[in-house]
Amino acid sequence: MKELHGKKGFLPRLTSRQVKELPKENALVILPIGAIEQHGPHLPVMTDSLIGEAILTKALEKTKKNLPIWLLPPISYGKSNEHIGFAGTISLSAETLIGIVTDIAVGLRSSGFKKLLLFNTHGGNVDLLHFVSREIYLSTGLILFNFSPGSLGKLMR
Ligand SMILES: [Zn+2]
Secondary structure: OHHHHOOOOEHHHOOHHHHHHOOOOOOEEEEEEOOEOOOOOOOOOOHHHHHHHHHHHHHHHHOOOOOOEEEOOOEOOEOOHHHOOOOOOEEOOHHHHHHHHHHHHHHHHHOOOOEEEEEEOOHHHHHHHHHHHHHHHHHHOOEEEEEOHHHHHHHHO
């Protein structure tokens, strides 16, 4: 995420006061979520996370300036228990990933944000993120959107 860290919309670059004073009504925060897992004989174990970074970098370059879009540091690990046993796979348990996403959402809500996009590039996270999104909305009122770029390929085929 080195490229994205330097971008204007990288939320943690702001001070607490700047975050407090941001207009939140239409603001959208993006949380990238990937995976560290075996990805075949020729690709690095961070492939899913790197795909997310590349797509977001391009998408934010093409997005109109001054839109209230804010990017968070990624969760580079995912729920990859289907790949356990392959060297290089480091999987979060469902409980851990649910806990991390929930805690981030609670922090955003208490900072005044209303909308969070979960930008997920690992298939094994999909069901869990849909589930946790509903739970977070019910407990905090934060509106969550789920987007997996991989699903676009399936739609277009
Ligand atoms: Zn994956």
